[in-house]
Amino acid sequence: MSKKKIIYTRQEMFEFNRAILMKRGVTIEEIATICYQQQSKYNDNVTMGLCIESVEKILSLRDIFHHVQLACEIDRLAEAHAFEGPIQDIILEDLGLFGIDETMGLDVSGLYGTIGQTNFGDIDVNKRGIVKTLNDLGKEDDKCHTFLDDIVGAIAAAASTRVAQVLNEDLAHEVEGIERFSIFDL
Ligand code: MG
Numbered sequence: 001m002s003k004k005k006i007i008y009t010r011q012e013m014f015e016f017n018r019a020i021l022m023k024r025g026v027t028i029e030e031i032a033t034i035c036y037q038q039q040s041k042y043n044d045n046v047t048m049g050l051c052i053e054s055v056e057k058i059l060s061l062r063d064i065f066h067h068v069q070l071a072c073e074i075d076r077l078a079e080a081h082a083f084e085g086p087i088q089d090i091i092l093e094d095l096g097l098f099g100i101d102e103t104m105g106l107d108v109s110g111l112y113g114t115i116g117q118t119n120f121g122d123i124d125v126n127k128r129g130i131v132k133t134l135n136d137l138g139k140e141d142d143k144c145h146t147f148l149d150d151i152v153g154a155i156a157a158a159a160s161t162r163v164a165q166v167l168n169e170d171l172a173h174e175v176e177g178i179e180r181f182s183i184f185d186l
Helices: 010-023 028-039 048-059 062-079 087-092 100-109 115-126 129-137 148-176
Strands: none
Touching: 010 028, 010 048, 010 062, 028 048, 028 115, 028 129, 028 148, 048 062, 048 148, 062 087, 062 100, 062 148, 100 115, 100 148, 115 148, 129 148
């Protein structure tokens, strides 16, 4: 029996994530835009480049890889009516009291600190950018974005937190005048 591949490099994981998100209708730029809109309210130094870099970095992490791949597959399987029993329509219809999608989102959004979960709550409630688009499209027959909207919102929230952490680190170094060490890069 041939050995199955289950371990991937960060580059491979990033590319798998970018591809599956694209297949489900989401680009890195759309996620980064939510991040930019959220953080630019608090800091004038936020750039779209830093937001994109943050989203890309997050998409290369193993835990996030597992979350993104699983979330996208659950939605696809629900669209294909591949689940059996009550959970099929609970997921397909995006029942309001079904919270496992939000649990996954909370898990991902806390990556760079607790504030990420507050950011995630804001994106989840106010349905910003691509999250609103996904939410609206998900209401169409046989379209399911139950897990995808939360994962996308959570990545934006985590990226937003990373941006804040990077800018704070820069600020601290400005004050201290100490050279940065690569092991402390976020
Ligand atoms: Mg959802």
